[in-house]
Each structure stands twice: as C-alpha cells, then as structure tokens.
Amino acid sequence: MEEAIRNLDIHTSQVFEQIVQTIIPDLRITGYIKTPPLQIGPWWYKQYEVDIIAREPGITTTFIETKWRDVTVKEAKIILRELETKATKTGLQSPENHYVLIAKSVKDYNKPMMQIDDYRTLIDYSKTILTIKQNKLSKHVT
Numbered sequence: 001m002e003e004a005i006r007n008l009d010i011h012t013s014q015v016f017e018q019i020v021q022t023i024i025p026d027l028r029i030t031g032y033i034k035t036p037p038l039q040i041g042p043w044w045y046k047q048y049e050v051d052i053i054a055r056e057p058g059i060t061t062t063f064i065e066t067k068w069r070d071v072t073v074k075e076a077k078i079i080l081r082e083l084e085t086k087a088t089k090t091g092l093q094s095p096e097n098h099y100v101l102i103a104k105s106v107k108d109y110n111k112p113m114m115q116i117d118d119y120r121t122l123i124d125y126s127k128t129i130l131t132i133k134q135n136k137l138s139k140h141v142t
Contacts (some may be wrong), residue, residue, distance in 0.1 A: 016068040017042070017051050020102050020125070024054050024064075026132045030111050032123055034098050035062040050091045060096040063087040071103040073114065076122045084120075102128075 024040050027033040037054040044050070052064040067082045083099045098119050105126040106114070112127035 003023070010020075013068045016104070016125075018067045020064070020066050021052050023129075023132060024052065027123070028029070028054075030128075030131060031120065032128065033062050033064075034101060035060045037062075039132075043090050043101065043125070045089065048086050050083070050086055053090070053092055055092065055094070057094070059094055061087075061092055062097070062098040062100055063090075064100045064102060067101065067103045069103065069106050070105045071122075072107050072139040073109055076101050076103065076106065076114075077116065078118045080116065080122070081098060117137065 001017045005025070021040060021042075023034060026038045028035070028037055033054060034055045036056045039053075039055040039057060041053060042051055043053050050063050054062045054064065063083055065079055066080065071079070079101050080099050083101070087093060087097065087099065098121065100121045100123060102123045102125055104138070105125040106122060109122070109124065110127075112124050112131050113122075114122040116122060
C-alpha cells in the first residue's frame with residue numbers, strides 16, 4: 001500500500017509539472033513570470049534537474065521548480081536558493097535570470113504570488129489557477 005501511495009505521489013508530481021508547463025504563457029500574461037516563453041521545457045544532466053525553463057534566448061531566462069505539495073515561505077526561499085544553484089549548471093543563463101517556485105499551495109501566505117525580490121518569485125498554484133480562469137472568462141465575455 002505504501003508503495004502504491006508513493007507511486008501515486010510521483011505520478012501526480014509529474015502530471016503537475018506538465019500542467020504548469022501548459023500555463024506558462026498565462027503566467028506571463030498575468031505578470032507572474034517575466035520571461036516571454038519563446039522556448040519552454042525541462043532540463044536535466046546527471047543528478048541535476050530543472051523542472052521547467054522558459055527562455056527568450058540571449059535576453060532572459062526563468063528557471064521554474066514545481067512542488068505538488070504545500071510549502072511555507074521559509075521552505076520556498078530554501079528551494080529557490082537550491083534552484084539558483086542548479087541553474088548555474090545548465091549553461092542556459094541569460095543576462096537577466098529569474099527563479100520561480102510554483103507550489104500546490106503556500107501555507108503562510110494568502111495571495112496568489114509573492115515577489116521575494118527582483119528575481120525570485122513564489123506562486124501558489126491553487127490561488128493562481130483561479131486568476132487565470134477569471135482572466136480567460138473575462139476575455140470571452142467582453
């Protein structure tokens with residue numbers, strides 16, 4: 001039973017990464033991601049993996065970590081520092097780089113997005129997806 005639950009968690013995490021990848025253009029429209037997503041995809045080499053990288057080659061790159069779990073702001077800052085370290089291994093950095101954590105939800109913050117500093121962002125998927133849906137509905141109504 002424990003193995004089945006662990007396999008379900010792994011599968012759910014992988015599906016979550018795919019879902020997030022499909023909403024990257026919407027996250028750009030809402031302003032949550034600063035990089036125009038001209039190139040989008042995962043990156044890995046040996047033990048290093050970046051879930052999603054969105055690029056405007058030679059200009060700006062956003063490195064994205066996804067977590068299908070609840071996180072605290074404190075945990076998010078640690079995860080984002082680790083993401084910055086992994087990003088240096090990719091060879092895909094640009095003059096302007098951003099680091100984004102998209103978590104299932106953020107326990108101790110009640111807004112969809114938290115700009116930690118000029119280049120690090122925390123996104124609460126459970127709150128953000130509602131904003132994206134509302135934006136799409138309002139476009140169809142007007």
